[in-house]
Amino acid sequence: MALLQISEPGQTPDPHTRRVAIGIDLGTTHSLVAAVRHGVAECLPDSHGRAILPSVVRYLDGGRRAIGAEALAAQADDPLNTVVSVKRLMGRALADVAGHAKLPYRFVDRPGMVAIDTRAGVKTPVEVSAEILATLRQRAQDSFDSDELFGAVITVPAYFDDAQRQATKDAARLAGLNVLRLINEPTAAAVAYGLDNASEGLYAVFDLGGGTFDISLLRLTQGVFEVVATGGDAALGGDDFDAALAEWALAAAGRRASSAHDRRAVLVAARAAKEGLTTSTLQTLACALGDGPLRVAVTREQFEVLAKPLIDKAMASVRRVLRDAALVREDVEGVVLVGGSTRMPSVQRAVGEWFGRPPLTNLNPDEVVAVGAAIQANQLAGNAADGEILLLDVIPLSLGIETMGGLVERIVERNSTIPTAKAQDFTTYQDGQTAMALHVVQGERELVADCRSLARFELRGIPPMVAGAARIRMSFEVDADGLLNVAARELNSGVEATITVKPSYGLVDDDIARMLREGFASADEDAVVRSLREARVDAERLLLATRSALAADADLLSADEAADIEGLLAATQRVAGGDDHHAIDAAVKALAAGTEAFAAARMNRGIRRALTGRRVDEI
Amino acid sequence: MNLDDNDFTLFGLPERFALDRSDLDARWRRLQGSAHPDRHAAEGPAARRVAMQWSVRLNQAYRRLREPLTRAAYLCELRGAPIEGHNNTAMPAAFLHQQMAWREALDNAQSDAGLADLDLQVRSAERELLAQLATALDEQPAPALAAEHVRALMFVHRFCADLSQRIDALHD
Numbered sequence: 064m065a066l067l068q069i070s071e072p073g074q075t076p077d078p079h080t081r082r083v084a085i086g087i088d089l090g091t092t093h094s095l096v097a098a099v100r101h102g103v104a105e106c107l108p109d110s111h112g113r114a115i116l117p118s119v120v121r122y123l124d125g126g127r128r129a130i131g132a133e134a135l136a137a138q139a140d141d142p143l144n145t146v147v148s149v150k151r152l153m154g155r156a157l158a159d160v161a162g163h164a165k166l167p168y169r170f171v172d173r174p175g176m177v178a179i180d181t182r183a184g185v186k187t188p189v190e191v192s193a194e195i196l197a198t199l200r201q202r203a204q205d206s207f208d209s210d211e212l213f214g215a216v217i218t219v220p221a222y223f224d225d226a227q228r229q230a231t232k233d234a235a236r237l238a239g240l241n242v243l244r245l246i247n248e249p250t251a252a253a254v255a256y257g258l259d260n261a262s263e264g265l266y267a268v269f270d271l272g273g274g275t276f277d278i279s280l281l282r283l284t285q286g287v288f289e290v291v292a293t294g295g296d297a298a299l300g301g302d303d304f305d306a307a308l309a310e311w312a313l314a315a316a317g318r319r320a321s322s323a324h325d326r327r328a329v330l331v332a333a334r335a336a337k338e339g340l341t342t343s344t345l346q347t348l349a350c351a352l353g354d355g356p357l358r359v360a361v362t363r364e365q366f367e368v369l370a371k372p373l374i375d376k377a378m379a380s381v382r383r384v385l386r387d388a389a390l391v392r393e394d395v396e397g398v399v400l401v402g403g404s405t406r407m408p409s410v411q412r413a414v415g416e417w418f419g420r421p422p423l424t425n426l427n428p429d430e431v432v433a434v435g436a437a438i439q440a441n442q443l444a445g446n447a448a449d450g451e452i453l454l455l456d457v458i459p460l461s462l463g464i465e466t467m468g469g470l471v472e473r474i475v476e477r478n479s480t481i482p483t484a485k486a487q488d489f490t491t492y493q494d495g496q497t498a499m500a501l502h503v504v505q506g507e508r509e510l511v512a513d514c515r516s517l518a519r520f521e522l523r524g525i526p527p528m529v530a531g532a533a534r535i536r537m538s539f540e541v542d543a544d545g546l547l548n549v550a551a552r553e554l555n556s557g558v559e560a561t562i563t564v565k566p567s568y569g570l571v572d573d574d575i576a577r578m579l580r581e582g583f584a585s586a587d588e589d590a591v592v593r594s595l596r597e598a599r600v601d602a603e604r605l606l607l608a609t610r611s612a613l614a615a616d617a618d619l620l621s622a623d624e625a626a627d628i629e630g631l632l633a634a635t636q637r638v639a640g641g642d643d644h645h646a647i648d649a650a651v652k653a654l655a656a657g658t659e660a661f662a663a664a665r666m667n668r669g670i671r672r673a674l675t676g677r678r679v680d681e682i
Numbered sequence: 683m684n685l686d687d688n689d690f691t692l693f694g695l696p697e698r699f700a701l702d703r704s705d706l707d708a709r710w711r712r713l714q715g716s717a718h719p720d721r722h723a724a725e726g727p728a729a730r731r732v733a734m735q736w737s738v739r740l741n742q743a744y745r746r747l748r749e750p751l752t753r754a755a756y757l758c759e760l761r762g763a764p765i766e767g768h769n770n771t772a773m774p775a776a777f778l779h780q781q782m783a784w785r786e787a788l789d790n791a792q793s794d795a796g797l798a799d800l801d802l803q804v805r806s807a808e809r810e811l812l813a814q815l816a817t818a819l820d821e822q823p824a825p826a827l828a829a830e831h832v833r834a835l836m837f838v839h840r841f842c843a844d845l846s847q848r849i850d851a852l853h854d
């Protein structure tokens with residue numbers, strides 16, 4: 064009989080135990096979860112062997128919900144309570160959602176983000192997305208037979224703005240996931256491709272999904288994936304091809320889809336016909352409408368006429384992004400197709416002709432994004448060998464603030480590598496002005512009205528001065544998730560205002576707690592238990608990380624400094640396993656503060672090594 | 683090595699205008715390889731914060747060193763001849779005449795060919811200014827003269843932006 068190993072109380076049994084980290088592609092039409100198992104990144108199937116989870120949530124009676132294939136099958140029968148393509152609503156007000164009038168929902172127009180009234184009550188896109196994410200989290204836990212996920216990398220379209228990214232992160236938190244990083248879908252695809260094909264050079268990733276289009280240019284150099292420029296259209300995808308075909312078919316038959324059921328039914332039929340036209344040249348679009356069956360024959364040629372304006376729109380983005388990068392198409396060494404919509408022959412043809420080379424399609428376009436995310440998640444969890452890959456991504460849209468006359472002063476330019484920070488000084492307009500309203504926007508247009516409003520905040524308590532004498536320094540900081548923090552400070556007086564850019568609908572912790580109380584799908588334990596568990600996990604992680612830092616670089620510390628850190632470690636260790644949430648938090652804070660100088664010294668050493676390594680190469 | 687060190691020191695490069703772009707790129711990738719927050723994701727909050735600061739600082743320095751215009755402006759500042767683009771717009775008359783001629787040509791250009799011709803002219807002027815900058819910064823050294831060239835280059839770049847906007851409008 065094998066002996067069971069028991070570790071010292073509070074010690075992680077084996078510091079080299081692999082942490083389970085997953086990659087999630089939260090797509091418009093379908094979602095996937097992948098993880099690195101036995102050294103290989105692969106999509107995790109459900110109990111029926113299906114990797115793809117349709118991104119559909121149906122709210123049923125009695126607080127039940129159906130998620131995935133089952134919900135998808137019911138979408139035409141129960142359109143009001145079956146939410147499809149929710150990604151198009153993330154971080155959007157009703158007015159921002161193109162074609163919302165044709166969607167079969169009872170929309171609730173709220174400031175910030177639209178919501179949908181279902182039989183289970185009003186649901187925000189964040190909550191709907193969280194149902195999908197929680198389903199995938201559960202699938203991953205079942206696959207690994209483990210309740211402890213270290214964390215997840217979630218992908219977002221490169222062209223998502225701050226509001227859409229924040230909404231995605233909120234949904235992940237609500238689903239009980241520790242978000243290691245948000246990464247851009249084309250970047251994730253490039254990671255999967257680049258590693259699979261050992262590529263080097265400049266690559267274009269053309270990602271046409273169900274609802275979004277991204278084009279990214281990446282330079283691959285020895286494991287570094289550097290995004291040179293990115294562009295796209297956050298509202299262009301397969302759904303638009305379906306809608307164009309549905310409209311055409313109704314017009315051809317002289318019919319109308321007047322009810323929610325009819326509108327959904329004809330869209331479903333259009334999508335089936337579109338998919339059929341990938342391999343055949345003639346399809347029949349058929350469905351049952353309220354006033355009788357609809358049957359319309361459609362040839363591939365006819366469909367391609369409808370598709371052309373949409374493809375042209377995508378190709379215009381491709382040209383723009385090359386111009387942004389000051390590159391020409393001949394510089395591109397390979398074009399990778401990602402997203403189910405790139406299966407359309409007319410899309411493949413247009414891309415191939417424009418770049419003058421056949422696009423690469425040797426990885427499954429549905430799975431490649433999740434696989435790339437899983438590789439990155441594995442790396443961020445510390446499982447991969449050191450220095451394997453590094454992603455250097457960019458911010459897709461410029462950030463600025465409103466100045467006099469509704470004009471935008473751009474502060475962070477699009478395609479700046481993240482993380483990034485920039486400061487700019489502003490001054491007062493009137494004598495004695497003591498407050499200033501600041502309005503942060505994102506977009507490329509000169510007028511505030513044409514950009515996306517991210518946040519408004521006020522700086523008060525500026526000492527009265529003559530106009531133009533105050534110096535207000537605005538600092539923008541964009542982190543590695545592409546999320547923005549803004550701070551403003553009056554330099555003469557030191558008056559300060561800081562905000563995390565959370566648009567008016569952004570969830571605060573109270574919202575999350577409330578949603579959990581209200582019996583959210585992922586809430587299999589109450590919020591207090593969960594937060595205590597999270598605090599313990601945090602403490603364990605910090606203990607482990609600090610010990611391995613000491614093991615590597617203790618020589619940077621004097622004997623006194625080392626003793627101080629040991630003391631803090633011991634104090635944290637004492638409370639880490641206990642039930643006192645506040646004691647754990649306080650110990651973790653003290654340990655973090657007490658290791659600040661050590662962290663700086665270690666970084667310094669790392670930077671020096673990076674530079675000397677280079678010099679050695681040169682010799 | 684310090685966050686406050688100047689960009690050249692951070693990248694281990696001599697303080698001069700001439701620069702090997704591929705060497706700069708390689709240094710940047712290498713430095714980010716040890717500083718980037720992703721490299722410290724599994725560490726504590728202190729390490730993550732330091733990583734964020736360094737990564738931001740390296741990106742800022744890389745962006746400034748990468749573009750000849752910002753690199754030149756930075757060198758002028760380091761050598762006591764700040765550009766002050768907003769306050770100092772006095773330019774030689776000949777330069778202003780040329781600018782006006784370009785503006786006129788841009789307003790009157792109707793075709794791709796006309797714009798392409800203008801584009802060639804502007805690019806050649808840009809190359810000439812860059813060559814003069816290299817001399818003023820690396821050979822003479824004459825920071826005040828270099829600052830004047832930088833201001834001229836700023837005008838040229840602004841014009842380039844307008845020009846490519848026109849070319850875009852014609853294509854889209």
